[in-house]
Amino acid sequence: MKRLNTEWGELESLVLTDMSDVFISNLTIQRQHFPNDDDQTGAAKALMRLQDTYQLDTNTISTGELPGSSSAASLRSALTVDDCYDLGKVAYLEADYYHTELWMAQALKQLEQEETAGTVDAVTILDYLSYSVYQQGELERALEFTKRLLELDATHQRANGNLKYFEYQLAKQKKVEGREEREEAEWKQSRETRGRPDDYLPERRKYEQLCRGEGIRMTPRRQSRLFCRYHDNDRHPRYVIGPVKQEDEWDRPRIVRYHNIVSDKEMEKVKELAKPRLRRATISNPVTGVLETAHYRISKSAWLGAYEHPVVDQINQRIEDITGLDVTTAEDLQVANYGVGGQYEPHFDFGRKDEPDAFEELGTGNRIATWLLYMSDVQAGGATVFTDVRAAVWPKKGTAVFWYNLYPSGEGDYRTRHAACPVLVGNKWVSNKWIHERGQEFRRRCGLQETD
Structure with a gap:
């Protein structure tokens, strides 16, 4: 889906500068049968739906080692760093911070394993990770990801602002509550806020x-x-x-x-x-x-x-x-x-x-x-x-x-x-x-x- 929707557009712009009218016409005709942005987003949501329904971790999906699939099929269906990042981005745009964290963490893991990335870097991934865990109520982890980001890019404006904000919030939390009470409150909040968000289907x-x-x-x-x-x-x-x-x-x-x-x-x-x-x-x-x-x-x-x-x-x-x-x-x-x-x-x-x-x-x-x-x-x-x-x-x-x-x-x-x-x-x-x-x-x- 992604290849035909996004990457084909890049190829199209390349050939439009130096090709015959016949080729350009044929290219345009074929393009109407390709997936669009809605199809690509739908495919991303389908993968997350499978992940939840069959309790698959991101690594299982990323490597393509699904139950019932052959090893050859697994190799063909493996996801790149950019693919994992795109899945996280779709979740982020839906305000689904649970899946944002899962897929951004998978993208970062593959990047740290020296897998080549095309358009995304560790700084961008860490930016999404820190925000998604913050939205789930985990201030300390959000602060940790922000510090890792600043080690790579000390001039990152948003991360510098977030660093001060997260430190202030943690200090405020420690001041108001005793250590044991704070840990109990964080554990309770973690149980309540982390995990998949509730949706329209009660069953x-x-x-x-x-x-x-x-x-x-x-x-x-x-x-x-x-x-x-x-x-x-x-x-x-x-x-x-x-x-x-x-x-x-x-x-x-x-x-x-x-x-x-x-x-x-x-x-x-x-x-x-x-x-x-x-x-x-x-x-x-x-x-x-x-x-x-x-x-x-x-x-x-x-x-x-x-x-x-x-x-x-x-x-x-x-x-x-x-x-x-x-x-x-x-x-x-x-x-x-x-x-x-x-x-x-x-x-x-x-x-x-x-x-x-x-x-x-x-x-x-x-x-x-x-x-x-x-x-x-x-x-x-x-x-x-x-x-x-x-x-x-x-x-x-x-x-x-x-x-x-x-x-x-x-x-x-x-x-x-x-x-x-x-x-x-x-x-x-x-x-x-x-x-x-x-x-x-x-x-x-x-x-x-x-x-x-």
Whole structure:
């Protein structure tokens, strides 16, 4: 991202002075397809998102030695001093001083290991480091970094001013408090202010924990009640002789996985149809109802209708035969691709009571059920997690998971709140089929009690 956005611009300015009009024209045409500043910043944020979710230290990311990656891939994806500095700079501009400190410290470490830097020096890095640790309430460390900076550049105006300010603040602190009280206060402040800043997602830590495969709530006794079986959907004509393999993934809410549900040839055809149409995925604004991009959904998606190719029609028919639900009122097949850092934070598939117009334009009712087909394996990351019940389902190529979003009464099942974890290594392909209420009246009947 950085190479095509920043460094290409430098190359462009070099050749513009001494090249033919044809070359310049071609250069300009190609430039419009390259990443821009927003893309570069987004890539930096994605790396920090992976760092937090999978509890990776900066050195692991910088050397490219990620779980599931080969040694050759690690060498190709190693970060330079300038790359680490740029990551810290992105965090700084977002007032995220926790990540600013981490990445500036990594840049300084690599610089001290005599790694060559292109545009950044130790003085600049130390300037950011001292300010970021000061913002996190660590006066003594801020003073230490400032002194190191002044050893390299005694005339640095801002550092000289900061030196006096930090010394004054420390002296004031010592004067007001006794030594033991001050240490206790600093320790308490350090615990409260250091670390990642809180954000808009209250279940952030639970979500990230599940993505790492931790904190899953399934006792051995409950686990013993989950089974694998051959499923023919009450002796459906297509599956009496060749039933499908069904596995229980979770009990409450019931989530099942179907194995070997599509062939490699079918999946490749779906990808081939979707690739030319892939666009940044959008969400429906709950207030305005307008489709818009969001930082919490990072993927590309495309929609395929049953009429477009026999393979899409066959997959739709297979979903109907296996689930027993009518797919004529379902949405088109959505194909989604998640690259490294791609994710979809916790959300509901169904429209809640505070979103009465969520699917009104479709005229087919709410989303009664979700069918999620995995069309690739993922080397690391990329799980589907259910944050309310602490469940996790891992991608496996050729399998599909299925669950109901609504109770038989039509009320939403809030236990189905789920998320697509960030992809750490690899490339994740999935396709969704959202099945709606209309047409299911005699296929999934209401219960006799309103509370069913």
